[in-house]
Amino acid sequence: KGVVAEIPFTDLRAAIAHSFEQGVGLPSFPFAPISTFFCEVRLGVDIDDVAPTSVIGMISPRPIFLIDDLEDDLFPSDSVELLYEAAREPKVLWQIPARHGQGWETAPEEYERRVLNFWRQTFGLPHAQPSNISANEPVQTQKRP
Incomplete structure (x- = not known):
């Protein structure tokens, strides 16, 4: 889905x-x-x-939620942005000031709200609790360190 x-x-x-x-x-x-x-x-x-940029466009019309850890030092810094550009709608990009794979540890409540709201929206379910953060609301784009 x-x-x-x-x-x-x-x-x-x-x-x-x-x-x-x-x-x-x-x-x-x-x-x-x-x-x-x-x-x-x-x-x-x-x-x-094994090159996701060549196939990510085929996922559409299924929604994609990409989480970009801005302080990642393991993969090239433009990886997520390149995938986002190659993806078709519906797609969401959330950039978070975190190291590789540390998004949840950096902002656990916001991470859970965004991911759960994305799945609820994907499956047509109501949001669990009122929140001013939705999966479709990217945070302000930040520069990589």
């Missing part, structure tokens, strides 16, 4: 390379190609086929 994704990557090969440099502190070469090779062998897939 819909998709909620916090800090998704745009392309797995680039995400692996970037995560070695930024997340682990190791050079992407030779570690990323070695990891990519073993992932492809173990999973039986071509890593280049």
Whole structure:
């Protein structure tokens, strides 16, 4: 019926390379190609086929709620924005000043309200409690640090 994704990557090969440099502190070469090779062998897939930007537009007409952790240092900083641009309506982008995957920890009540309201709206249910925050109301866009 819909998709909620916090800090998704745009392309797995680039995400692996970037995560070695930024997340682990190791050079992407030779570690990323070695990891990519073993992932492809173990999973039986071509890593280049795992590129959400090329398929996110097919999710429409199902709604998409993308959560962008602005202080993420694991994936490239423009990943979520590129996915948002590639997605079709209905789509929502919420940017939150959080590190990778830490949106809920940064603002748990707001996170829960937004995600639950998104699902309620998706399934045609009333909002659980009056709230001045809806899934469709993005926070003020902020600059990345």
